[in-house]
Amino acid sequence: MKLKEGQPIENIVFTATSELSSDLAAYRGKKVVIYFYPKDNTPGCTSESKDFTALHDQFSAKNTVIFGVSRDSLASHEKFKAKFDMPFALISDPDEVFCKHFDVIQLKKFMGKEYMGVVRSTFLIDENGVLEKVWWNVKVKGHAQAVLDTI
Numbered sequence: 001m002k003l004k005e006g007q008p009i010e011n012i013v014f015t016a017t018s019e020l021s022s023d024l025a026a027y028r029g030k031k032v033v034i035y036f037y038p039k040d041n042t043p044g045c046t047s048e049s050k051d052f053t054a055l056h057d058q059f060s061a062k063n064t065v066i067f068g069v070s071r072d073s074l075a076s077h078e079k080f081k082a083k084f085d086m087p088f089a090l091i092s093d094p095d096e097v098f099c100k101h102f103d104v105i106q107l108k109k110f111m112g113k114e115y116m117g118v119v120r121s122t123f124l125i126d127e128n129g130v131l132e133k134v135w136w137n138v139k140v141k142g143h144a145q146a147v148l149d150t151i
Contacts, residue, residue, distance in 0.1 A: 002103050002134075002136075003102060003123070003131055003134065003140045004131070004133065004134075005131055005132065005133060005134060006130060007130065008128075008129055008130050008131075009024060009043075009099065009123075009125050009129050009130070009131055010024075011023050011024050011129075012024050012084060012097065012098060012101055012102060014091045014098060015074065015091070015092055016067065016074075016077075016089035016090060016091045016092065017074065017077045017078050017081050017090045017092075018081075018089060024125070024129065027065055027125075028127065028128065028129055030063050030064060030065050030094075030127060031062065031063060031064040031124060031125065031126055031132070031151060032064070032065050032066075032124070033052075033059065033064055033065070033066045033067070033122065033123070033124055033125075033147055033151075034067050034069060034091075034102070034122065034123045034125070035048065035052065035066070035067070035068055035069070035120075035121075035122040035123075035138075035147075036068075036102065036104045036118050036119070036121045036122070037068060037069070037070050037097065037118065037120055038070060038117055038118045038120065039050070039070060039071075039072060039082055040070060040076045040077060040080035040090075041076075041079075041083075044120070044140050045070070046084065047140045048120070048138075048140045048143065048144065049068055049080070049084060049086060050072055050084055051140070051143065051145070052066055052068070052086075052088070052144045053085065053088075054087050054144070055144050055148050056087045056088060057147065058148055059148060059151070062148070062151045063127075064085070064151055065090040067086065067088060067089055067091050068086070068089075068090045068091070069090070069091040069098055070092075070093065070098070070118060071091070071094050071099065072090075072092060072094075073092055073094060074092040076092075077090040077091075077092050078080065099118060102121070102123060103116060104118050104119050104121045105117070105119075106119045119136065119137060120137065120138040120140075121134070121135060121136050121137070121138060122134070122143065122147055123135075124147065124150060124151065130140070133150055135147070
């Protein structure tokens with residue numbers, strides 16, 4: 001069942017780049033952008049991450065933290081983050097706990113084959129831990145700016 005805007009988000013513990021171990025509750029008092037993407041170092045995922053990186057200071061000025069999430073390992077995330085000098089943490093979710101909570105693992109098709117994969121989606125959580133806005137099936141071009149504009 002997909003999360004709905006206006007719904008409180010459960011607290012989830014996560015592990016991310018830069019040796020960050022935390023949970024969502026630690027970010028109360030700030031807005032949180034969580035963008036889910038299929039795989040490190042792929043064209044669309046790289047473009048999306050670079051767009052959020054370019055706007056990072058503007059998000060920070062609006063009391064907003066950003067997290068990218070995929071099922072890739074922490075080692076893969078660390079390399080991806082360093083390669084593109086990302087100023088925000090990437091959450092590693094190989095067991096799909098985060099992905100399943102946000103219902104982004106869905107049936108996808110590629111070259112005639114069906115598989116379960118991450119649907120590119122973004123969630124904006126307000127300062128009180130309530131889901132403020134959801135973007136499903138994100139198209140990369142202009143998306144990071146649209147999220148910033150919403151804030």
